[in-house]
Amino acid sequence: xxxxxxxxxxxxxxxxxxxxxxxxxxxxxxxxxxxxxxxxxxxxxxxxxxxxxxxxxxxxxxxxxxxxxxxxxxxxxxxxxxxxxxxxxxxxxxxxxxxxxxxxxxxxxxxxxxxxxxxxxxxxxxxxxxxxxxxxxxxxxxxxxxxxxxxxxxxxxxxxxxxxxxxxxxxxxxxxxxxxxxxxxxxxxxxxxxxxxxxxxxxxxxxxxxxxxxxxxxxxxxxxxxxxxxxxxxxxxxxxxxxxxxxxxxxxxxxxxxxxxxxxxxxxxxxxxxxxxxxxxxxxxxxxxxxxxxxxxxxxxxxxxxxxxxxxxxxxxxxxxxxxxxxxxxxxxxxxxxxxxxxxxxxxxxxxxxxxxxxxxx
Amino acid sequence: xxxxxxxxxxxxxxxxxxxxxxxxxxxxxxxxxxxxxxxxxxxxxxxxxxxxxxxxxxxxxxxxxxxxxxxxxxxxxxxxxxxxxxxxxxxxxxxxxxxxxxxxxxxxxxxxxxxxxxxxxxxxxxxxxxxxxxxxxxxxxxxxxxxxxxxxxxxxxxxxxxxxxxxxxxxxxxxxxxxxxxxxxxxxxxxxxxxxxxxxxxxxxxxxxxxxxxxxxxxxxxxxxxxxxxxxxxxxxxxxxxxxxxxxxxxxxxxxxxxxxxxxxxxxxxxxxxxxxxxxxxxxxxxxxxxxxxxxxxxx
Numbered sequence: 077x078x079x080x081x082x083x084x085x086x087x088x089x090x091x092x093x094x095x096x097x098x099x100x101x102x103x104x105x106x107x108x109x110x111x112x113x114x115x116x117x118x119x120x121x122x123x124x125x126x127x128x129x130x131x132x133x134x135x136x137x138x139x140x141x142x143x144x145x146x147x148x149x150x151x152x153x154x155x156x157x158x159x160x161x162x163x164x165x166x167x168x169x170x171x172x173x174x175x176x177x178x179x180x181x182x183x184x185x186x187x188x189x190x191x192x193x194x195x196x197x198x199x200x201x202x203x204x205x206x207x208x209x210x211x212x213x214x215x216x217x218x219x220x221x222x223x224x225x226x227x228x229x230x231x232x233x234x235x236x237x238x239x240x241x242x243x244x245x246x247x248x249x250x251x252x253x254x255x256x257x258x259x260x261x262x263x264x265x266x267x268x269x270x271x272x273x274x275x276x277x278x279x280x281x282x283x284x285x286x287x288x289x290x291x292x293x294x295x296x297x298x299x300x301x302x303x304x305x306x307x308x309x310x311x312x313x314x315x316x317x318x319x320x321x322x323x324x325x326x327x328x329x330x331x332x333x334x335x336x337x338x339x340x341x342x343x344x345x346x347x348x349x350x351x352x353x354x355x356x357x358x359x360x361x362x363x364x365x366x367x368x369x370x371x372x373x374x375x376x377x378x379x380x381x382x383x384x385x386x387x388x389x390x391x392x393x394x395x396x397x398x399x400x401x402x403x404x405x406x407x408x409x410x411x412x413x414x415x416x417x418x419x420x421x422x423x424x425x426x427x428x429x430x431x432x433x434x435x436x437x438x
Numbered sequence: 439x440x441x442x443x444x445x446x447x448x449x450x451x452x453x454x455x456x457x458x459x460x461x462x463x464x465x466x467x468x469x470x471x472x473x474x475x476x477x478x479x480x481x482x483x484x485x486x487x488x489x490x491x492x493x494x495x496x497x498x499x500x501x502x503x504x505x506x507x508x509x510x511x512x513x514x515x516x517x518x519x520x521x522x523x524x525x526x527x528x529x530x531x532x533x534x535x536x537x538x539x540x541x542x543x544x545x546x547x548x549x550x551x552x553x554x555x556x557x558x559x560x561x562x563x564x565x566x567x568x569x570x571x572x573x574x575x576x577x578x579x580x581x582x583x584x585x586x587x588x589x590x591x592x593x594x595x596x597x598x599x600x601x602x603x604x605x606x607x608x609x610x611x612x613x614x615x616x617x618x619x620x621x622x623x624x625x626x627x628x629x630x631x632x633x634x635x636x637x638x639x640x641x642x643x644x645x646x647x648x649x650x651x652x653x654x655x656x657x658x659x660x661x662x663x664x665x666x667x668x669x670x671x672x673x674x675x676x677x678x679x680x681x682x683x684x685x686x687x688x689x690x691x692x693x694x695x696x697x698x699x700x701x702x703x704x705x706x707x708x709x710x711x712x713x714x715x716x717x718x719x720x721x722x723x724x725x726x727x728x729x730x731x732x733x734x735x736x737x738x
Contacts, residue, residue, distance in 0.1 A: 094606025098637070111541075116569050121610045312459050312468070330465050357463050359661050359691035368633035368664045369602045 078102050078164075078385055081133050082143045083154065085109035085118065088168055088195075089145035091369060095378050096143060097124075098367040102382060105137045130154060139163055141191075141385065147239040148246025152177045155192075159184050164191040166381050170255045170404060171397035173246050178401050182394035191390055193381045194397035196259045198316055200376035202361030203329045204260060207318060210336065211264050215346040216322030217339075219265070222292075222300035224257035228314040230306040234280050241283055248284030250276055250404055254304040256316050259400040261292060261300050264320075267399040268292035268300070274410035279307045290407055302407075331371070333357045444680075445592040445627050447495070447651070450727050451524065451682065452488050453713040454498040457481045462689040474715065478506040487717045489521065491724050497524040497653075497682075497711050499597065505585040512588055526595035526631060527582040575612060576619045583624060593651055594620045595629035605637050614645040627651055631684070634664045636673035649678050656683035656707055658692050658700040674706045683710040695726055702730030 080102050082093045089109070097104045108127040109115045119126040127133035134142075134157060141164035144154050152172045158165050159181065171194045172178035185192040198204050211219060230253065239245035240252070262268075274290035286307050292300040320327045325338040333355060340351030365375035377392070384390040455461070459472030475481050485496060485507070498504050504525075511518040533545060565573030583594070596616055604612050617628035629651040632638040642650050655662040656670070662685060663670055674681060683704075687697045701710055710727070714720045 090603065090607070094603050097608060098606040098634075113569070117571065118607070120569055121571065121612070122607050123610075312472075315465060332462065333464055357689065357691060359463070359659070359688050364660065364662075364664065364666065366664060367602075367606060367637070368662060369606055370599060372662075 078382055079105040079138055079140045080143055081106040081108065081137060081139045081141075082145070083108040083130050083133070084145035084147075084168070085111065085114050086145065089143075091374060092143055092145055092166075092168075092195075092378070094369055095367060095375050096382075097122075099378060099382060100366065101386075105139055106133045108133045131157065134158070134161055134163075141165065144168060145195075148251060149173055149239065149244070152181065155181050156184070159188060159190060159192075162188060162190065164381075164385050166193050166195065166378070167394075167397075168195045169259070169397065169400075170194075170246065170251045171394060171401050173244075173251070173401075175398055175401040175405050178394065178398040182398050185394050191381065191385045192394045193377070193384070193390060193392045194394065195377060196256065196263075196392050196397070196400070197371075197373040197377050198256050198260055198331075199263055199391055200373035200380065201331045202358055202363065202372070203331055203334050203356075204318070206334055206356065206361050207260075207320070207327060207329045208264060210327060210346060211320065211322075213346060215325065215336070215338070215349070216320060216327050217324030217342060219298060219320050219322045221298070221321045222261055222264075223317075223319040224261050224300055224302050225317045225319075226253050226257045226304045226306075226314060227308040227311050228253065228306050229309040229311060230314075231280050231286050232307055232309050234282070237283070241281055243284040248276075248281065249286050249304055249306045250284075250288050250407055253306045253314070254288040254302060254407075255400060255404060256314075257304060257318065258292075258302060258403050259397075260316070260318055261302075262396070262399045262403055265294060265298060265300070267402050268406070269295050271403065271406035271410045274407040276407060276411045288407065290410065292403065331358065331373075334361070444649075447593070447680070447682070447709045448493070448522075449709055449731065450493050450724060451495045451497045451709055451711040452485070452493050453684070453711045454496065454501070454504075456713040456715050457484075458499070458501055458503070462685075463691075471715070478503055478510070482507060482510050484715055484720075485521075488714075488720050489518075491717075491720050493720060493724060494520050495522040495524060497526060497595070499529045500525055500527045500582045500585065501529045508585055508589055518589075521590065523586055523589055523591045524593045524595060524629065525583065525586055525591055526597050526629075527579065528597060528600065529582075571612060572615050575615045576623070579616065579619055580623070591624065591626060593627045593629045594624060595631050595651075595653065598631040598633055601630050601632045601638060602634055605632070605634055605641055608641075611645060613642055613647055617647045617650070629653060629682075633662055636665050636669045639673045639677040639679055642679075643677050649680065651680045651682065653682040653684050653711065655685040655688075656681070656701060656704065656710075657686050657688040658697060659688050661685060661688035661691065671706060680708050681706050683707045686710050686712060694722065698723065698726040699730050702727060702734060 078101055080096055082104060096102050104124055106125045106127055108130050110128055112128055115126045125137060142158045143166045144151060145168045146154060148170055151167050155165050155167055235241055240247040270293045272291045272293055276285035277287040279286035288302060288304040290302050317330045324342040328335040336349060336354040338345055338349060338351050345351060362372050365372045367375050380391055456471050457475045459468045461468035461471060511521060620626050620628040630638060631653040635654040638652060660667045683701050686701045701707055712723055714723060
């Protein structure tokens with residue numbers, strides 16, 4: 077039985093709590109949020125031990141691991157506190173706003189032998205796993221170009237200020253949305269050599285970006301175009317897509333399906349696929365989970381983390397999340413003009429006086 | 439408490455995913471659906487076809503556009519005298535977006551009835567002060583049920599995202615509060631949609647919700663049946679309940695004739711919900727179910 081503390085009772089935190097609390101191999105030993113009202117309701121109706129202070133929770137309950145779903149600017153110090161106590165960590169994405177801090181934490185976790193994962197759930201979607209398998213086995217030959225997209229209706233008008241509206245706190249389309257398709261690209265091909273033509277565009281936001289465009293360039297010629305917009309009201313919910321062009325075919329995937337076109341003149345075809353068009357749906361690509369909430373991937377990533385603590389293979393470790401963080405930082409560096417507007421002078425720690433707003437949730 | 443006679447559910451219920459750009463198989467098909475049903479009359483036209491084919495129960499979310507359908511039907515009472523709504527609440531997207539923007543308390547304020555009703559003010563205010571969810575749950579149910587005033591809604595469902603979130607949290611009392619309120623205030627049967635039927639049935643029994651109507655994926659390939667087919671059957675046997683099968687085609691993975699033949703043979707399943715957009719598909723489904731039920735009756 078893995079004893080887990082969960083910190084951050086926002087939308088993602090609650091969802092994670094429900095999933096991990098339903099896991100047969102986990103005992104939730106404490107939950108933590110600075111918002112006392114939400115915490116009190118949860119305490120009253122779930123019987124879970126509640127804490128308004130993270131350090132107090134770490135000190136007062138016996139834990140093997142923590143799940144961190146707080147605003148992104150708080151990940152670094154919270155992860156470090158957990159690692160210092162020898163706890164395994166599951167941290168929401170993006171991992172750390174400062175990639176060097178993330179790299180140091182990845183090294184620390186490795187040196188201590190701790191099992192640490194970041195919540196890039198797309199890697200647990202059956203369709204994207206099949207993409208990974210097909211690319212790794214060379215099914216579409218040498219990949220020459222990738223289009224990585226995400227669209228959704230998150231910011232559709234100007235909003236009041238919160239951590240989510242500020243680049244310096246980890247808010248914005250780059251950190252919150254573009255991180256997902258970019259993480260899929262780095263999963264397949266690693267971090268790029270450079271990012272060019274980055275455009276981090278505010279549409280409705282005052283202190284961060286709402287659209288993310290740019291090109292990843294790799295040694296060897298591979299390019300990847302990123303197109304992400306979270307002001308798109310035409311889609312019902314977040315839509316993440318990959319399209320890959322290779323010397324032996326073209327591969328498209330979203331969370332529901334893959335469409336694979338294979339040339340018939342370039343050698344052996346992958347098992348189960350024919351030359352020309354192939355379509356596979358989530359019904360055949362998804363593995364069942366013991367508990368389902370909002371999608372198999374949310375349970376699968378938690379199952380994967382708990383299994384890795386027990387000795388299984390780990391996906392989305394800190395080091396791989398740092399590759400994504402570094403790529404996000406390259407977008408900011410390449411987009412000099414917008415950066416000047418959003419890089420707030422005050423570091424995150426200076427704002428912790430607004431503890432109720434900041435400390436709580438994501 | 440003495441309940442009214444149990445509501446007799448139709449064998450075949452009509453779902454609403456196809457009208458609102460939801461397709462669990464393909465984003466392209468979802469978008470095509472959203473385009474086709476942009477005008478509410480296009481939805482009503484399909485409901486009319488279903489009604490003509492004898493499918494008169496519409497299991498729908500509390501999407502804003504359902505209100506427009508309700509208004510059209512209320513304007514034609516003779517035509518829709520037999521039409522039945524099974525509302526499923528909440529339409530989770532609007533709440534999820536609001537929570538991100540306004541936080542939990544801000545969201546409650548936004549969705550609680552705004553008319554300044556004394557009753558609502560007392561229930562809401564007392565609830566917030568006491569951290570007691572009963573008043574909040576009942577107020578939110580009332581806010582969502584407002585659009586169904588004046589139409590026949592004999593079963594009221596709690597949607598799976600909320601049911602399954604509460605299940606995972608092991609949240610006490612909420613299902614019972616919902617069930618009691620739906621029975622008392624709306625003289626309707628409570629229903630629960632879930633992707634985790636075995637867990638749900640145990641939780642409902644623990645909270646004292648008797649013989650609940652439950653709606654869960656039930657299909658030949660076991661798609662999105664958490665715990666698997668055997669666990670579902672064992673739970674249904676252990677805890678008396680009335681089962682509606684959804685996702686009977688497993689998002690299109692099973693051909694209709696094969697899917698329905700299988701579902702119709704399962705003695706645990708009382709009703710099934712399906713979505714279709716054309717007269718041909720609706721009629722075909724009705725005929726397949728009739729034929730399968732006839733075969734089963736002969737075999738018995």
